[in-house]
Amino acid sequence: MKTLIISFLILHIATGFTALLVGLIPMFSKKGSRLHNRAGLIYVYCMIVVAITALLLCVLQPFKMMRLFLTGIAIFSFYLSMTGWRATKQKTKAPGFSDRLLTYVTLVVSVAMISFGIYLMSQPGDAFFPILFTFFGVLTGIFARKDYSLIGKPTEKMHWFFQHFTRMGGSYIATFTAALVVNIGRVLPPDTPGWVNTIGWIAPSIVGGILIGRTVAYYRRKFDTSKLTVQV
Template sequence: MEILFDGMRWLHIVSGFLALCIFWVPIAVKKGGRPHRKVGWVYVWAMGSVSVSAFFMGIYRLTWDAGPDPDAIPFSWFLLLIAVLSSATAWYGIRVLRYKRRKAVHRQFADLLFPGLLLIMGVGISVYGWFIDFPLLQYFPILAIFLGGSQLIYWLKIPKTTSHWIVEHIVGMLSCCIATVTAFTVFGAPRLLNIESVSLIIWFLPTIVMVPMIIAFSNMYKKKMDRPKKSA
C-alpha cells in the first residue's frame, strides 16, 4: 500500500505542476480557439489526475497512516475537499458546454452527483473545522457550499439567458483554477519555501484574486450575448 501511495503522490505532484503551469493559457488566449480548446483539455486531464490522486492520499491518511503531524488529519480532510472541488468544477465546466442548448430542467444523475457531494462535504467539513478550531476548514468549505448549491440550481432551472452556458463554463473552470492554486499554496508553497505553514490570507489569496475575475468575465459575456435585439 505504501508503494501505491508513493506512486499516487508522484502522479499528484507531476499533474499538479502541469496544471499550475498551463491553467492561465485558456484564460489568456482567444476563447473557443484551437489553443483554448487543446490546452483546456490538457488542463482538465491533469486536474482529473490531481483529483484521483488527492482523493486516494486523503483516504490513505485518514484510514491507514496519518503520520506524526498533529495537523495531518485536518489537512487530509482538506485534501479530500480539494479533490472533490477540482473534479466537480472541471466536470461542470465541460458538461454545461454539452448542454448549452437545453430548454428544460436537467436531471441526469452524473451531473447532479458532483454538486450534491460538494455541498454535503462543504457543510460537513466546515462543521468539523469549527469543532476542532481549524480556520482553513472553517472558511474554505464555504466556497464548496456555494458552488455545489449554485450548480444544483443551474441544472434544476430552465435557462433564461443566451449566455447561461458560457457564464457557467467560466465559473466552473475558473473555480477549478482556484482549487489548483489553493492546493499549491497550502501544500506546495510551504515545502518549496521550507517553512512550516503560511498565513490564512495567503491560503485564501487565489479565491480573493480569481472571484473578481470570474465576475468580470461573466459580466462581459452577459453584456455581449444578452443584448436585446433591435427592432427592424
C-alpha cells in the same frame, strides 16, 4: 505499500503541475479554438487524476489534518473543472443524471466540511484549520447550491458560457492555492505566524473571485443577457 504511495504521490504532483501549466492556455488562447478546447480537456483529465490520487493518498497514509484538507480542495477543484467542462455540453439541454448526482454529492461534502470546521472551532488549538474548513466548505456549497437551483429552471441563453469560464477559473484558483500553500512553507521561516498561512489560502480565492466577477460583468454587457432567456 510504500512504493505504491510514492507512485501515487509522483503522479499527483506531476498531474497537478501539468494542470497549472496547461490551465493557462485556455485563459489566453482564442475561445472555442482547437488549442483552447484541447488544453481545457487535458486540464480536466489532470484534475480527475489529481482528485483520485489525493483520495488514495489520504486513505493509504496516516491521518493528518493538512492531508485531509488538501484532499477536500482537490475534490473541490475537480468539481469545478468537471461542471465547467460539462457546461459546454448543456447549451440547449438540462443537466443529466450524472451532473445532478455530482451536485448532490458535492452538497454533502460542503456540509461535512462546514460541520467539521465548526467542530474544530470548539476544540483547543490553532484557528487555522477551523477557518479553512469552514471557508472552503461554504465556498463549495455556494457553487453546488447554484447548480442545484438551476436544474430544470429558466436561465440565461448564455448560461453555459458563464458556467464554463467561472468554474474552470475557480478550479484553477483552487489548484494554484493548494500548490502555493504546500510550497510556501518551504520558504517561510518555521516561526511564521499561522495567520500568514491562512491569508495564503484565502487571498487567491478573493482576488481570483474579483477578477472572475469583473469578467462576468464584461461579458454580460457584451451579450446583453438580460434580454435573452431560454428554458432548459
